Amino acid sequence: MIYLHLFFEFFKTGLFAVGGGLATIPFLYEMSAKTGWFTYEELANMIAVSESTPGPMGINMATYVGFETSGILGSICATIGIVTPSVIIILIIAKALQAFRSNRYVDAAFYGIRPCSLGLIAAAGAIVAKIALFNVDLFMQTGLFTDLVNIRALILAAVLLVLTRAVKYTKNLHPLWFIAFSAVMGILLKY
Amino acid sequence: MPILFDLFVTFAKVGVCTFGGGIAMLPILEREVVNNKGWATMDELMDYYAVGQCTPGIIAVNTATFVGNKHKGILGGICASIGMVFPSLVIILVIASVLSNFADIPAVQSAFAGIRVCVCVLIFNAIIKLWKSVVKDRYSLVCVLAVFLLATFLDISPVIFVLLGAVCGIIIKTAEVRSK
Known part of the structure; x- marks a missing residue:
């Protein structure tokens, strides 16, 4: 029964992949080797599509793999599979946190965790910035500092910074407007 | 609007606006969940992120489950998570069945290079705001x-x-x- 099998394989991925969408990739390689549902090459293609569509990457991957393997029903089974462990685990943790919210130690632990959380968010942001604003690979090849910085991307970033922080008429717009604007600029200026 | 449906719609909106993983979703969550709906504070979101990074599963879904559960119990958690997942499911199905080489189209690549720059700036703004409170x-x-x-x-x-x-x-x- 391919649907149950898909559900089960993605349930396992959802249960063991700690740390977000990128953490699911090693599991998908393993799945490819074990089940033969898709080749490594197809997987690379799926990762590219998952990265270039909205939505959490893990979900996109599950939907894509499920669809390629056995159609729409397959994609739904795979997606439910990857989501189910998270939902159950978080519901249990949320219940526990509610019970211990007034506990002094839980409070102290979160006081200690919050700056770590910000540090991790900043580190993830730095990785996105490295990909979006710099050409590290090109710089490694040529050694020219003019190749390191992606000038057009930096200019767009500067414009966006001004629009989101300084201009009174635009800074309270929904983030989606800035995303749409950047997509259009990307196409017009051929990034 | 019934609250469960509201949770579904709000997180579906967050799902549509999220490009590039759980962290990129933070500015959208801030807008929709903290400012518009008042379902959680920025501090709570930070705690959810921290827990989400140490527990298995997708951070976006973990956060949706947390917010939904806080607001409307287990059913709320489930509705928010389904909302988060729903747009991805539809979009990927459309792309996978219609455009087999979607990621190779030059215009798509250019658009996403632009979007990545925007995601950087949005995350940067979120970090500045969090810095002030943390x-x-x-x-x-x-x-x-x-x-x-x-x-x-x-x-x-x-x-x-x-x-x-x-x-x-x-x-x-x-x-x-x-x-x-």
């Missing part, structure tokens, strides 16, 4: 900088940072109580 004493300042540098340059699991942070927090608060 960094209040010497511990938080040192901790943010240390975790940022270590996580950027070394391959260390986020679980380690969060657990160490919890231990530090308990030690500092216990010491504070003792010294009073």
Whole structure:
């Protein structure tokens, strides 16, 4: 029964992949080797599509793999599979946190965790910035500092910074407007 | 609007606007969940993120489950998670069945190069805002900088940072109580 099998394989991925969408990739390689549902090459293609569509990457991957393997029903089974462990685990943790919210130690632990959380968010942001604003690979090849910085991307970033922080008429717009604007600029200026 | 449906729609909106993973979703969550709906505070979102990074599964779904559960119990958690997942499911199905080489289209690649720049700026703005609310004493300042540098340059699991942070927090608060 391919649907149950898909559900089960993605349930396992959802249960063991700690740390977000990128953490699911090693599991998908393993799945490819074990089940033969898709080749490594197809997987690379799926990762590219998952990265270039909205939505959490893990979900996109599950939907894509499920669809390629056995159609729409397959994609739904795979997606439910990857989501189910998270939902159950978080519901249990949320219940526990509610019970211990007034506990002094839980409070102290979160006081200690919050700056770590910000540090991790900043580190993830730095990785996105490295990909979006710099050409590290090109710089490694040529050694020219003019190749390191992606000038057009930096200019767009500067414009966006001004629009989101300084201009009174635009800074309270929904983030989606800035995303749409950047997509259009990307196409017009051929990034 | 019934609250469960509202949770579904709001998180579906967050799902549509999220490009490039759980962290990129933070500015959208801030807008929809904190500012528009008041379902959680920024501090709570930070805690959910921290827990989400140490527990299995997709951070976006973990956060949706947390917010939904806080607001409307187990059913709320499930509705928010389904909402989060729904747009991805539809979009990927359309792309996978219609455009087999979607990611290779030059215009798509250019658009996403532009979007990535925007995601950087949005995350940067979110970090500035969080910095103001999180960094209040010497511990938080040192901790943010240390975790940022270590996580950027070394391959260390986020679980380690969060657990160490919890231990530090308990030690500092216990010491504070003792010294009073």
